[in-house]
Amino acid sequence: MKSLYSVAEIRNIEHNMAESLPAGTLMQRAGEAAASAARAILAGRKVLVLAGPGNNGGDALEVAANLAGADTDLDAEVTVLYLGGPAPSADSARALARARASKAVFVDSLPLGRDWGLIVDGLFGIGLARPIDGDMRALVEAINALGRPVLALDVPSGLDADTGAVIGPDGVAIQATRTITFIGDKPGLHTFEGRDYAGQVQLAPLGIDPGQRPAAGARLNEPALFARHLAPRRHNSHKGSFGDVAVIGGAKGMAGAPLMAARGALFTGAGRVFVAAIEPAGAVDFVQPEIMMRDAQDFDSGDATLVIGPGMGDSVTAMRVLFKALEGKAALVIDADALNLIADSPDLQGRLAQRGATAIVTPHPLEAARLLGVTSAVVQGDRLAAARELASRLNAVVVLKGSGTVIANAGGAVVINPTGNAGLATAGSGDVLAGMCGSLLAQGWQAWEAAIGAVWVHGAAADRLVAQGSGPIGLTAGELPLAARAVLNALAR
Ligand SMILES: NC(=O)C1=CN([C@@H]2O[C@H](COP(=O)(O)OP(=O)(O)OC[C@H]3O[C@@H](n4cnc5c(N)ncnc54)[C@H](O)[C@@H]3O)[C@@H](O)[C@H]2O)[C@@H](O)CC1
Numbered sequence: 001m002k003s004l005y006s007v008a009e010i011r012n013i014e015h016n017m018a019e020s021l022p023a024g025t026l027m028q029r030a031g032e033a034a035a036s037a038a039r040a041i042l043a044g045r046k047v048l049v050l051a052g053p054g055n056n057g058g059d060a061l062e063v064a065a066n067l068a069g070a071d072t073d074l075d076a077e078v079t080v081l082y083l084g085g086p087a088p089s090a091d092s093a094r095a096l097a098r099a100r101a102s103k104a105v106f107v108d109s110l111p112l113g114r115d116w117g118l119i120v121d122g123l124f125g126i127g128l129a130r131p132i133d134g135d136m137r138a139l140v141e142a143i144n145a146l147g148r149p150v151l152a153l154d155v156p157s158g159l160d161a162d163t164g165a166v167i168g169p170d171g172v173a174i175q176a177t178r179t180i181t182f183i184g185d186k187p188g189l190h191t192f193e194g195r196d197y198a199g200q201v202q203l204a205p206l207g208i209d210p211g212q213r214p215a216a217g218a219r220l221n222e223p224a225l226f227a228r229h230l231a232p233r234r235h236n237s238h239k240g241s242f243g244d245v246a247v248i249g250g251a252k253g254m255a256g257a258p259l260m261a262a263r264g265a266l267f268t269g270a271g272r273v274f275v276a277a278i279e280p281a282g283a284v285d286f287v288q289p290e291i292m293m294r295d296a297q298d299f300d301s302g303d304a305t306l307v308i309g310p311g312m313g314d315s316v317t318a319m320r321v322l323f324k325a326l327e328g329k330a331a332l333v334i335d336a337d338a339l340n341l342i343a344d345s346p347d348l349q350g351r352l353a354q355r356g357a358t359a360i361v362t363p364h365p366l367e368a369a370r371l372l373g374v375t376s377a378v379v380q381g382d383r384l385a386a387a388r389e390l391a392s393r394l395n396a397v398v399v400l401k402g403s404g405t406v407i408a409n410a411g412g413a414v415v416i417n418p419t420g421n422a423g424l425a426t427a428g429s430g431d432v433l434a435g436m437c438g439s440l441l442a443q444g445w446q447a448w449e450a451a452i453g454a455v456w457v458h459g460a461a462a463d464r465l466v467a468q469g470s471g472p473i474g475l476t477a478g479e480l481p482l483a484a485r486a487v488l489n490a491l492a493r
């Protein structure tokens with residue numbers, strides 16, 4: 001299980017471990033682990049180590065001592081820019097003495113030149129309490145402008161390890177190539193701006209085995225979390241074995257959105273797929289004639305799983321079919337315009353919350369903001385908290401889309417999705433995702449697993465397309481269903 005620990009949880013673990021280990025042990029282990037990570041990505045002889053005033057700086061000094069120690073076999077020139085205060089912690093003071101005794105050269109301003117084979121970022125870790133400003137800000141900007149490989153210790157300096165936001169207002173953060181994070185992995189490295197600032201994330205548990213760590217409040221999505229639904233299909237199957245999905249949406253001029261959702265459902269294995277259009281645009285979809293076209297006004301969806309909202313608009317008919325869907329017992333995916341209608345209606349919010357946790361809602365940050373009555377900046381500022389709050393208010397599984405999609409349920413479980421890429425930032429990709437959620441629900445998956453499974457597969461489909469050269473630039477949502485089919489079948493095998 002890939003646990004993600006909040007700063008408070010990490011502090012708690014540190015506190016408990018400190019009592020059973022000799023002083024300085026964890027910092028030494030952090031320094032050793034980071035030094036070997038540094039060796040692995042070194043792109044030249046010169047190493048610049050940035051060491052800040054706290055224990056993150058202490059880790060950096062340990063790295064310098066390891067890379068430039070008398071007994072090292074590494075032929076590197078290590079320069080340390082130490083920005084410590086007058087009273088370092090005992091651990092940091094010990095690390096400082098070790099680094100000063102090594103071959104590392106100490107400087108007090110950023111040396112000229114840009115030929116660093118590696119820059120080690122130990123300015124700030126999880127103790128950063130306010131935006132980086134003044135000379136430190138100028139230093140961070142200068143480092144980022146160099147464009148050299150950067151190994152961040154624990155967290156890229158300036159990034160909030162809980163939220164993935166750059167600590168602001170008006171803050172800056174180090175742009176890392178790789179982040180080696182200590183004790184436990186952290187949510188902020190995997191969502192919002194964290195993906196871009198952290199680069200590749202590597203965990204160094206520092207000898208603390210999982211049994212010594214309490215359960216974390218969040219985790220990274222992985223197929224093991226939904227694997228129990230991935231059984232191979234029985235030979236004696238028929239289309240009724242895999243459920244019906246009905247996509248309700250498609251106001252005037254928006255006929256494509258429900259079709260994208262329908263294709264997402266079809267290619268991930270739903271038995272039969274309908275589009276019930278608010279404004280019927282045609283009797284058949286000639287690209288995908290398997291999809292059955294209906295008129296939402298008089299459509300009887302029977303037991304079908306409903307995906308409601310893509311391109312649905314806000315007409316009286318839209319409102320009426322949404323009301324009916326919320327009244328019904330069918331499993332439900334609520335997306336796009338249906339979310340905006342619900343945001344405007346406390347009555348519909350109440351009905352959704354009362355129908356039991358069989359609904360999946362799939363807002364992007366602005367839709368989530370409308371539902372919560374805040375701005376999208378507030379949602380993005382703490383995506384985990386926003387998803388948790390929404391799941392609890394709506395009594396539903398919430399899929400908060402964006403870089404590092406966050407999935408939360410009313411019981412407080414939170415998962416961050418690691419698959420996917422910038423190619424998904426294109427019209428229609430959300431419709432495909434909603435259809436995929438509906439498809440897995442229709443095939444009997446529980447709402448939670450349908451949501452995390454669909455999000456994982458959807459992202460992996462985009463990754464597959466990029467690996468084949470079909471993105472991220474110009475990746476179209478229409479390509480996702482076929483790629484998702486390949487990913488899902490590979491998982492099922
Ligand atoms: N405590 C432990 O047992 C361990 C801690 N470790 C390291 O220690 C880090 C946490 O250390 P700290 O709690 O000392 O915190 P940090 O080193 O992250 O930073 C705190 C220091 O920065 C100063 N500061 C905060 N915001 C500032 C700002 N905007 N401008 C200028 N100065 C600012 C504080 O006054 C304090 O001196 C972790 O991220 C990790 O790298 C590791 O060595 C593993 C073990």
Ligand SMILES: [K+]
Pocket residue numbers: 056121122123124125152153154155156157
């Ligand atoms: K750092």
